Amino acid sequence: MSRAAERLRLLITHLDRPPAAIVSFYSRLFYEENGFLLIKNLVSEEDIDRFRREFERICRQEIKVPGLVVMRDVAIAKSEFVPDQKAVSKLQDFQEDPELFRYCSLPEILKYVECFIGPNIMAMHTMLINKPPDAGKKTSRHPMHQDLHYFPFRPADRIVCAWTAMEKVSRQNGCLVVLPGSHKGTLQEHDYPEWEGGVNKMYHGVRGYDPQHPRVHLEMEKGDTVFFHPLLIHGSGMNQTQGFRKAISCHYASGDCYYIDVKGTTQENIEKEVKEIAARKYAVGDEITLKDTWAVRGRLVQGARISM
Numbered sequence: 001m002s003r004a005a006e007r008l009r010l011l012i013t014h015l016d017r018p019p020a021a022i023v024s025f026y027s028r029l030f031y032e033e034n035g036f037l038l039i040k041n042l043v044s045e046e047d048i049d050r051f052r053r054e055f056e057r058i059c060r061q062e063i064k065v066p067g068l069v070v071m072r073d074v075a076i077a078k079s080e081f082v083p084d085q086k087a088v089s090k091l092q093d094f095q096e097d098p099e100l101f102r103y104c105s106l107p108e109i110l111k112y113v114e115c116f117i118g119p120n121i122m123a124m125h126t127m128l129i130n131k132p133p134d135a136g137k138k139t140s141r142h143p144m145h146q147d148l149h150y151f152p153f154r155p156a157d158r159i160v161c162a163w164t165a166m167e168k169v170s171r172q173n174g175c176l177v178v179l180p181g182s183h184k185g186t187l188q189e190h191d192y193p194e195w196e197g198g199v200n201k202m203y204h205g206v207r208g209y210d211p212q213h214p215r216v217h218l219e220m221e222k223g224d225t226v227f228f229h230p231l232l233i234h235g236s237g238m239n240q241t242q243g244f245r246k247a248i249s250c251h252y253a254s255g256d257c258y259y260i261d262v263k264g265t266t267q268e269n270i271e272k273e274v275k276e277i278a279a280r281k282y283a284v285g286d287e288i289t290l291k292d293t294w295a296v297r298g299r300l301v302q303g304a305r306i307s308m
């Protein structure tokens with residue numbers, strides 16, 4: 001941290017009731033310097049319990065949500081055992097589920113999002129991650145990556161992720177691991193890591209990041225929320241407990257971001273995979289563009305949808 005930020009931090013910790021403006025200024029400075037900001041106890045227990053119950057209803061197939069992608073861990077999907085509902089490792093694209101989508105519109109979340117990306121806010125990508133107990137092959141890990149690798153829109157500074165712990169997350173059950181300050185770099189080349197036990201579909205990792213770079217394990221309590229920049233290098237470790245580690249997240253982009261053509265860039269490999277999956281999911285041919293797959297999923301949650 002810079003000296004300015006460190007002095008502000010000391011000031012805040014020494015004051016009984018630090019002025020809100022100082023806390024806000026420090027928070028923003030921390031995000032600029034580190035690429036993430038952790039806010040404790042932001043989402044209420046009551047809301048999280050509601051999201052959890054809705055997730056369980058989806059797993060029991062009591063409701064069907066249009067566009068929802070249910071993903072299972074590769075170790076389970078490729079095993080000969082019939083996977084039960086517990087095998088769900090991730091829900092993606094829950095924008096058509098009003099109960100889960102409430103997460104993306106929570107005022108306490110949007111208050112922060114607006115500070116990072118401005119008043120026009122689109123919810124672009126939604127996930128409920130149910131990291132399973134590792135089946136013994138370390139496939140529950142998420143390799144270190146930058147989320148921008150998946151996004152064909154810019155500018156990066158107008159994109160932010162909100163990620164809320166739905167229960168205590170620790171090193172034991174595979175908390176997020178971040179490389180502070182890595183968001184100041186550029187988008188790196190990503191590919192499947194060479195892991196012996198296999199790797200989940202589309203879990204690309206950064207090619208050769210500096211292993212000497214300091215890392216921070218973000219241990220969090222239920223309701224704690226981390227906001228992070230799409231260039232921040234992050235991942236999550238193996239779940240070494242018997243519980244399913246749950247978190248809910250949304251990637252937001254400003255309504256006045258613009259789409260880019262990823263042809264000829266490092267993002268070509270993910271474009272190919274996404275188009276293959278999208279062609280199956282929406283039962284269309286390969287005329288579907290990467291931009292279309294995002295434009296149909298994005299939802300305005302505040303302000304105006306200008307160019308997204």
Ligand SMILES: CCCCCCCCCCCCCC(=O)SCCNC(=O)CCNC(=O)[C@H](O)C(C)(C)COP(=O)(O)OP(=O)(O)OC[C@H]1O[C@@H](n2cnc3c(N)ncnc32)[C@H](O)[C@@H]1OP(=O)(O)O
Binds near residue numbers: 070092203293
């Ligand atoms: C428009 C949609 C695009 C989404 C964009 C996402 C952008 C994210 C951006 C945000 C940044 C976030 C960063 C991130 O989060 S990165 C990770 C994001 N991951 C995904 O988006 C994956 C989404 N999942 C799916 O599309 C489906 O669940 C897949 C395609 C995986 C299975 O499909 P389906 O459910 O229909 O299964 P099936 O039973 O018919 O099996 C078909 C084949 O697939 C095999 N299989 C099954 N599970 C896995 C697995 N886990 N790993 C590897 N392979 C797997 C299976 O053995 C079989 O293979 P084979 O036996 O035939 O060889």
Ligand SMILES: Nc1ncnc2c1ncn2[C@@H]1O[C@H](COP(=O)(O)OP(=O)(O)OP(=O)(O)O)[C@@H](O)[C@H]1O
Binds near residue numbers: 171236
């Ligand atoms: N062999 C590997 N290659 C690339 N990335 C890895 C490898 N092993 C772990 N990672 C990634 O590194 C990050 C941190 O993993 P992990 O939580 O195991 O950290 P750790 O520093 O080893 O901590 P712990 O001692 O608690 O296990 C995760 O994103 C994980 O996916």
Ligand SMILES: O=C(O)CCC(=O)C(=O)O
Binds near residue numbers: 236
């Ligand atoms: O393990 C997690 O919850 C983090 C997943 C993640 O970084 C992602 O899906 O982009």
Ligand SMILES: [Fe+2]
Binds near residue numbers: 145146147234
């Ligand atoms: Fe990520």
Ligand SMILES: [Mg+2]
Binds near residue numbers: 237
């Ligand atoms: Mg480890």
